[in-house]
Amino acid sequence: MIFVRIWTLAQNTVREAIRNRLLYTLLFFAIALIGTGVLVSTLSYVESDRILQDVGLAAIRLMSVGIAIFVGVGLIHGEVERRTIYTILSKPVSRVEFLLGKYIGLVLTTWMMLGVMGVAFACVSLATGAPLDSGHLACFFLIGMELVVMVATATLFSAFTTPMLASLFTVGVYLLGHLSRDLRLLGEQSDAGAIKPVVSFLFEVLPDLESFNVTIAAVHQLPIPTGEVLWATAYGLGYATLLLFLASYLFARRDFR
Amino acid sequence: MHILGGIVARRLGIAVILIAVVVLTTAAHRRLPSAVRTQQGDDYVPQPQFAKAMSLGFDAVHADYYWVQAVLLAGESENPQAESKHLGRLIDVVTTLDPWVEHPYRFAAVWLIDSLDDVRHANMLLRRSFDYHPDEWRNRFYLGFNLFYYLEDNAAAADALEEATGMTGAPTYLSRLVARLRSESSSLAAAGLFLEELVRTTEDEAAKADYQSALDEVQIEWRARQLDEARENYEKLHGRDIEFVEELVLGNQAVLSALPDAEPSSVPASLRRGSKWLLDDETGAIVSSYYNRRYELHIDEHDPSRNRVVSERKREAPENQGEDSDGV
């Protein structure tokens, strides 16, 4: 029963996205960006295949995380603001179920968008003769795992603050998540004794989003070890679960005034 | 009528103000430097590590950005060598952000030749590539060329090339080139082999043309040296020097069956000038009227950047010239 309810909420979240015109605008924009890769690649007289795919993958990552953040931060807040949550929670739906349903729905939505952008990427690659192989598949899969973490982050902030603050926080986590390895390196090279523990603490607490970034390996067709993909998956799922636990805890204590 | 006139006057006034603002804005924009920041000078190129941290996972596309900047800079410059420092910083960023790139390393080797520092920088970048492209013989070939041609360190050049021999795609004559470099005698042959390969593999058209003209000179020099040999034989045989070059093939006691072409083989028929072999008025040496001078590998008037690099290096370390290889 609980799974039926969560699934119903998730389905409905997906349906909301599908019927939202904004999403199509973003999708169109993303595909246009993938297309500009063709243009940019002509600026270089060599390795244009690589540049084409670099630009395409960057566009896909940027747009999909953008969708995850900007749809995700309003996810809970919108329901409270528009009071749609009132009737839903008056049904035998717990707050945790509600949160999970919305979360899963948004993850599925971003995955669908990722899929569409992936098809566009494959089409452009095939049309220009750029190589495609299992590395690209692994790359897309890991982008999907990054979305699992980013949507959970957006959901967490959305569970207790306004969309404005939630997007600031989520964007902050995204930036720091990609910086955390550099931060750790900085800490290791630093002479100040106090910095090192702080930085390594941050490294452990912040999501290490570079774990999900194998774009360079995919584009250069370098080997991507299966073990690394599996560990990254485990890391992403585990991290997202922790975030959702925290989000549920905060969300369950909220008053909807 | 009066009211209508007022409305028209007001609309006209608004239109005039709007046009004035558009003109002003455009004029102000025109006065601003319009070049992309990274094109404005090497100071605008970030430190590689900083650029890497700031790309937040978008390293590859960031690398592409700086690569395109480098290509545009080289493409739009009259004399890309003069932009060596700037190009070097750009390529350093590119290869830090995405060390698996292929061409930028050789691009650096081709253009970073304005000063000794530039050549050393290029060599550093080429060595960086070895970790990421362990099987790429061309990068070692370019390093070998730099060591031989600019740093005149034949031993180090031979070492670099030796590693390249046997790698997939490496030409079989590399081992011959290594032998030549080790023997230290046949620099001209080594230069010819290097240049032939560079002409064959360089993607950049401007650089290719430069290499081709250097190769052409080496080719003519090679033929001139054959004629020098024949001239010696003639002197031994006839007890006197030639008065004109054709004597080498005249008569039944000719030392050569035919004179070699006095113009480089790469010159197409349409551009041929009918050049001849002559005796130079001043030095008496055999020269082609195509160049009217002899080629000297180590003092090449036509490759000022090389001369500059070489003299710079000699000033820096006159006592141990030839041992330089590890620029940073």
Next chain:
Amino acid sequence: MASEVSEVVRVDGVVKDFRPGFGLRVKRVLHGISFDVKRGEIFGFVGPNGAGKTTTLKILMGLIRASDGRAEILGSDVRETDFRKHVGFLPENPYFYDFLTGREILRFYAKLSGVPAASREARVETLLEWVGLADAADARLRTYSKGMLQRTGIAQALVHDPDVIFLDEPMSGLDPIGRMEIRNLILRLRGEGKTVFMNTHILSDVEMLCDRVAVIVHGRIRYEGRIESLASEDGRMSELVVAGIAPDIAQRVEEEMQGELRGHGERIAIRIREKDVGDALQLVLSSGADVLSVTPERAKLEDIFMTAVEADQRDAAGDGAATETGGEAVR
């Protein structure tokens, strides 16, 4: 089984504090309220705006957590969720996912409420028919009028055939026909044996519909009891309208029966205690005057309401020391 409990809703000493802003300052909006709702009754929860009606209802619906006290529906703590399959809720000015059609939204709520798949479609169709949205069932809610949204709200509240229905200001923003429809619906629900809890500040609706009321003012229950019981109280008044009454008769009515006279000339309205109506009629008729009408005055809820508000103001003036928690009628 929860449905065996005779008190469908039990609120016992519920306190709610809000923290406006981030400080330590606490604002108490419910001061330990208590009341019960019995099976099968229509219960009116009445109070002026800002009294705590909606806060109480949100606590019952699990949207707000009580700071102290206990609230139960059908014997389950309101923080649980399972019992909610027997509960329907219509919020004030309901708003739903406007990207869904009427049919889709009912299907959605039916699934969430655990209506079995086998009977779901039929149930949805029945309700669409019932609230008169069958024709608009495939239009997006975005295109619905306010009245249609209200009917959608009713349909979603009933889609799982609940035993208890909570309505928050169900008449607000509706036109007279809409209000009549809702009144008929509530009466129909009572006919089916459902329990209805209704938040409202429109007293005429309460008078017309409710079996029992609780009056809340400034977070305190000021009255809880049956509406009919008010009718049997002493001091109920009636109004006589008479024509052609002689001045001396009028004076006697005024003096002997403490009647209040209004109007002059031919027609005069006399307001007297109900127990004196018989005597007055005899007196008037015997004097040869005409009696045009006799109207018993029902005790207006408004009076209770006003009494409660006045009591609250007295408490506030008297330092509010009296914190009676949900007693019987005030005063």
